[in-house]
Amino acid sequence: MNINQPLTLTALTLSTLLMACGGSDSNSDVTVDPVVTPATTDPIQGNIIGPLSTGTISESMFAYYDLDTKTTIELTSEEALTNTEWDVAFKRSGIYLNQNTDNAVTALSTGNNSDFFDADGKAIQDSFVNATAETELENYLAITTNDIPTDETLFIGDVTSNIIDAFYTYDSTTHVISVADTNYFILNSDEAFTKFRVTEIVTAGRGIGKITINTAYQGISDVEFSAEQSLIIDATFTCSGDVTDVYIDFDTNQEVTIDDAWDISLPCAADKTGANFAINIADDAQALHDFEDYYSAVDSTAVAYYGFKDNVYSVKAFDSTPWYQYGINGGHLLWSQFDVYLVKTPTTIHKLQITSYYDELGTSGNISFRADEVNELAGVAN
Numbered sequence: 118m119n120i121n122q123p124l125t126l127t128a129l130t131l132s133t134l135l136m137a138c139g140g141s142d143s144n145s146d147v148t149v150d151p152v153v154t155p156a157t158t159d160p161i162q163g164n165i166i167g168p169l170s171t172g173t174i175s176e177s178m179f180a181y182y183d184l185d186t187k188t189t190i191e192l193t194s195e196e197a198l199t200n201t202e203w204d205v206a207f208k209r210s211g212i213y214l215n216q217n218t219d220n221a222v223t224a225l226s227t228g229n230n231s232d233f234f235d236a237d238g239k240a241i242q243d244s245f246v247n248a249t250a251e252t253e254l255e256n257y258l259a260i261t262t263n264d265i266p267t268d269e270t271l272f273i274g275d276v277t278s279n280i281i282d283a284f285y286t287y288d289s290t291t292h293v294i295s296v297a298d299t300n301y302f303i304l305n306s307d308e309a310f311t312k313f314r315v316t317e318i319v320t321a322g323r324g325i326g327k328i329t330i331n332t333a334y335q336g337i338s339d340v341e342f343s344a345e346q347s348l349i350i351d352a353t354f355t356c357s358g359d360v361t362d363v364y365i366d367f368d369t370n371q372e373v374t375i376d377d378a379w380d381i382s383l384p385c386a387a388d389k390t391g392a393n394f395a396i397n398i399a400d401d402a403q404a405l406h407d408f409e410d411y412y413s414a415v416d417s418t419a420v421a422y423y424g425f426k427d428n429v430y431s432v433k434a435f436d437s438t439p440w441y442q443y444g445i446n447g448g449h450l451l452w453s454q455f456d457v458y459l460v461k462t463p464t465t466i467h468k469l470q471i472t473s474y475y476d477e478l479g480t481s482g483n484i485s486f487r488a489d490e491v492n493e494l495a496g497v498a499n
Contacts, residue, residue, distance in 0.1 A: 162492075163254050168476045168483035171208050177482065180207045184460060184467045184488055204462055207484045210451055210474065212435040214275045214460070223272035224460045224469075226438035227264055229256050233454060245445045245452045250472040250485075253455040257470045260457050262493050265466055272461050273434045280404045280426050281381070281396040284315040294320060294394070301410055304367065305425050306380045306402035310335040310415040311367040312342050315396075325352045325383065325392040332367055341414035346370060352383050352392035361385055363392070398428045440471045451481070459491065466491045 169180040169189060181190045181203035190203050197203060201220040206213040214222040230253075233244040283300050287293075296315050304311045317329035329349050333342035348370055352363055364379035365372055373379050380402055384393045398404050403425035415423065440458075441451040451474050458469045469488045476483040 162489040163258055163487050165250060165472055165485050165487055167485035168473065169207055169485075170476075171482045171484060173482060174209070177209050179213070180484065182206065182488075184462065184469075184490075185465060187488070204467075205460060205469070205488075209482050210441060211433060212440065212471075213431075214434055216275050216277065216431075220463060221274055222460060222462050223274040224434050224458050225266070225271050225273065227260060227457045227459060227468075228438075229260065229264075230454050230456045240442050240445060242445055245442065245454075248453075248455055253470070253472075254487075256455070257457050257468065257487055260459075260468045260491060262466075262491055265459060265491060269461075272459070273437070275431050275433050277429060277431045279395065279429055280398065280406075281428075283406070283408075284396055285318060285394060294318065299408065299410070301407040302404050303407050303412060303415060303423075303425075304380055304398060304402055304404045305415070305420060305423075306367065306399060307378065308337050308417070309368065310342070310417075311380065312407065312412065313367070316347070321353050325394060327351055327353070328383065330365070332370055334367060334370070335414060336368075337417075339414075342412075350383065352385070362397075400428070403427055441474065460488075 166182075166187070169182070170178075171180050172178040179192070179194060179197065181192050181197060181200075182188070182205050183190055183202050184204040190200070192200055192203065197206065197215075199217065201215070201217050204215055204220070204222050206215075214224060216222075233241055233248070235241055281302055283297055284302070286295050286297050288295075296318050298314055298316045301312055301314045304313065311332055311334050313330055313332040315328060316331050317327075318325055319327040321327075327349060329347055331345045331347050333345045335342045348365065350363060350365065350372060360375060362375070362382035362384055363372060364375055364377065364382050366377055367380045368378065380399055382397050382399075384395055405423055405425050435458075438456065438458075439454070440456060441453055443449075443451055445452045453471050453473065455470060455472075460467045460469050467488055468491050469486060471484065471486045473485040474483065475481055
């Protein structure tokens with residue numbers, strides 16, 4: 118799905134345009150009470166819900182929504198982890214799906230907005246500029262159960278991963294574990310950068326016995342990574358007491374204790390022969406994948422643009438088919454693509470269309486959308 122268009126912003130267009138913009142937060146102190154459409158059993162569809170406030174750039178917050186009851190749910194981030202009522206959540210331009218095992222939510226794009234893009238997949242500016250919630254209502258109402266694919270694997274959820282997971286591969290048929298020695302990782306820790314990869318794993322039982330890590334270090338005053346050097350770690354010993362991991366400091370390229378300034382850790386063997394197949398980074402560090410071996414250095418002045426991630430991070434389903442286009446008209450606004458998404462809960466499939474990223478004052482981070490259960494017949498506009 119793709120959509121792009123230039124916009125001429127006026128007080129009227131900001132309130133009607135179905136555009137998702139990351140615009141100015143000059144009015145971020147204004148709070149707009151969410152307008153929530155109550156649950157209904159009649160065939161009317163397409164009512165706009167919101168705007169739901171998700172805070173400012175500096176103080177963002179989640180807005181949790183239950184598709185079945187058509188209501189928002191007040192939750193803290195911690196409460197949301199175990200709550201099974203909410204289905205989708207909004208935080209600034211991000212859309213999140215509940216990952217709770219008792220309410221695992223998945224989604225896919227219907228791609229009904231193909232006319233917003235040319236043959237090369239480039240956004241058509243006029244299509245975006247002229248699109249409004251009203252002009253795109255018909256396409257939303259047209260989505261029925263006939264648009265639900267029979268292949269359920271097309272629905273994807275948010276996936277939580279460990280940033281260093283891909284340092285090895287496992288063949289489920291032969292049960293053979295191999296190093297992924299072309300998968301480079303770059304660590305950002307204590308204002309220094311380390312590019313590293315695992316070049317050898319000696320197994321012990323079903324765990325790691327010894328592991329060889331090749332590291333290339335870029336200190337604060339360095340302009341590129343140094344030549345690689347090898348570090349061999351014995352992970353077969355059993356930790357005791359409060360010590361649960363083997364700790365490694367890339368500044369000195371050696372094993373250290375938990376009280377030292379460590380960068381990565383491997384779990385101890387515990388009661389097994391070898392350690393678990395896991396590498397974790399410190400809480401105050403971040404890392405990224407460089408599986409193409411692209412980077413010979415990291416520009417410390419542009420770190421924010423590299424995409425460094427925490428040890429455990431989530432890849433959102435909506436990241437693969439974003440609901441917006443940025444800067445269609447050369448500005449800094451987010452423009453909605455008016456795509457219609459199918460959102461699948463354990464019991465129901467709903468359709469979802471983002472209609473605006475702004476409130477009536479033009480303040481960003483205020484999400485308005487349509488959401489209804491998918492029926493056999495096309496919906497009826499209110």
